[in-house]
Amino acid sequence: MSHDHDHQVVPSDPALRVKALESLLVEKGLVDPAALDVLVDTFEHKVGPRNGARVVARAWVDPDYKERLLRDAASAIAELGYTSGQGEHTLAVENTPTVHNLVVCTLCSCYPWPVLGLPPVWYKSSAYRSRAVIDPRGVLREFGTEVDEDVEVRVWDSTAELRYIVIPERPAGTQNLTEEELAALVTRDSMVGVRKVKG
Amino acid sequence: MNGIHDMGGMQDMGPIQYEKDEPVFHAVWEGRIYGINASLMRNWNLDAWRYQIELLPPAEYLQLSYYERWLRINEQLLVKHSLITAAELAAGVVEPGSAKATPTLTAAAAMKRLGRGLPPSDDPKVAPQFEVGQRVRARNINPTGHTRLPRYARGKAGAIARDHGAYTFPDSNALFLGEKRQHVYSVRFAARELWGEQASPRDSMYLDLWDDYLERA
Numbered sequence: 007m008s009h010d011h012d013h014q015v016v017p018s019d020p021a022l023r024v025k026a027l028e029s030l031l032v033e034k035g036l037v038d039p040a041a042l043d044v045l046v047d048t049f050e051h052k053v054g055p056r057n058g059a060r061v062v063a064r065a066w067v068d069p070d071y072k073e074r075l076l077r078d079a080a081s082a083i084a085e086l087g088y089t090s091g092q093g094e095h096t097l098a099v100e101n102t103p104t105v106h107n108l109v110v111c112t113l114c115s116c117y118p119w120p121v122l123g124l125p126p127v128w129y130k131s132s133a134y135r136s137r138a139v140i141d142p143r144g145v146l147r148e149f150g151t152e153v154d155e156d157v158e159v160r161v162w163d164s165t166a167e168l169r170y171i172v173i174p175e176r177p178a179g180t181q182n183l184t185e186e187e188l189a190a191l192v193t194r195d196s197m198v199g200v201r202k203v204k205g
Numbered sequence: 206m207n208g209i210h211d212m213g214g215m216q217d218m219g220p221i222q223y224e225k226d227e228p229v230f231h232a233v234w235e236g237r238i239y240g241i242n243a244s245l246m247r248n249w250n251l252d253a254w255r256y257q258i259e260l261l262p263p264a265e266y267l268q269l270s271y272y273e274r275w276l277r278i279n280e281q282l283l284v285k286h287s288l289i290t291a292a293e294l295a296a297g298v299v300e301p302g303s304a305k306a307t308p309t310l311t312a313a314a315a316m317k318r319l320g321r322g323l324p325p326s327d328d329p330k331v332a333p334q335f336e337v338g339q340r341v342r343a344r345n346i347n348p349t350g351h352t353r354l355p356r357y358a359r360g361k362a363g364a365i366a367r368d369h370g371a372y373t374f375p376d377s378n379a380l381f382l383g384e385k386r387q388h389v390y391s392v393r394f395a396a397r398e399l400w401g402e403q404a405s406p407r408d409s410m411y412l413d414l415w416d417d418y419l420e421r422a
Contacts, residue, residue, distance in 0.1 A: 020238075030299065110213075115271070126224065130271050134221050137221075149223075
């Protein structure tokens with residue numbers, strides 16, 4: 007394959023192309039560079055899985071909150087101040103000793119931005135998207151997550167505008183931890199359902 | 206469209222590449238195209254945007270990184286919707302006499318838009334066609350346009366697990382043919398209904414499906 011042929015699919019360095027596109031669009035009045043700064047800053051520093059971890063920790067310590075979260079997740083999440091696009095309609099699904107939930111978007115990359123931020127590369131990858139539905143237990147094993155044969159695995163394929171957050175199981179031996187300490191245990195991966203929370 | 210994007214159930218895509226302590230953006234340009242994309246979305250809609258990605262030829266779709274796809278389809282949508290010309294895109298400079306958009310999307314407006322939300326789903330004017338507990342079958346349709354009914358569920362039987370209320374129908378909205386609002390349900394399919402005996406008898410898949418994707422089973 008010639009060097010030129012390579013570059014037919016990606017004609018040039020994306021960094022250069024994005025830079026050229028941005029200056030063209032700024033000149034056209036179609037984008038404001040300050041708006042781009044704010045959007046980047048929001049997802050790099052303000053919105054991310056720490057939000058979801060606080061939601062989960064609250065659900066672990068407050069049964070009434072958990073009940074509201076399972077009934078109307080978007081409102082319960084908004085109670086903690088987390089609202090933004092890609093979270094208007096959210097469903098919280100709870101892991102129990104008999105049910106393990108796993109979230110995927112086989113068609114694209116749907117993900118609950120207000121509670122988890124932007125999705126990691128693996129979540130958007132062909133490998134995860136293709137296999138999570140046909141071989142969820144194999145995918146879980148790849149993440150080092152063992153789920154017993156008699157536990158029901160439920161896979162949620164985000165095909166519409168519903169977004170999903172898994173409420174992982176609270177680990178044993180954490181009854182003396184504060185809500186804040188509990189939130190520190192909750193990982194992004196556990197809220198997608200690929201891993202469990204370790205105590 | 207039966208495109209490469211509809212990859213649920215495909216095999217041989219390799220191991221899942223997990224990056225520890227992954228940054229939100231891997232390069233400055235990824236953040237910039239994220240912001241450009243968010244700023245431009247008001248000129249089309251999310252369904253038309255998804256359809257544009259699906260229109261990438263399969264080999265190109267697989268070869269491009271996630272944000273390279275975003276770059277590619279934003280370039281395409283800008284030209285398609287006459288916001289820039291192909292010549293401007295190629296040269297990177299505005300043609301003389303070209304109109305300037307007013308008003309420019311400001312930072313405040315971009316953030317407001319990000320949090321603007323979807324229309325409410327509890328619309329009493331849109332009646333559900335199915336009820337919770339009912340047995341349904343995903344229709345065997347193969348539209349060449351945009352659809353959110355994955356191939357792996359077509360023709361398969363399941364049950365309505367939850368009614369989520371009324372939503373815009375992506376198949377028509379992607380082509381700017383109207384919102385055609387209708388109910389969306391979580392539909393539960395037994396893993397064995399979808400994948401046969403190799404699947405665990407305990408497992409299940411839940412898909413969010415619109416009225417028009419379903420028929421009585």
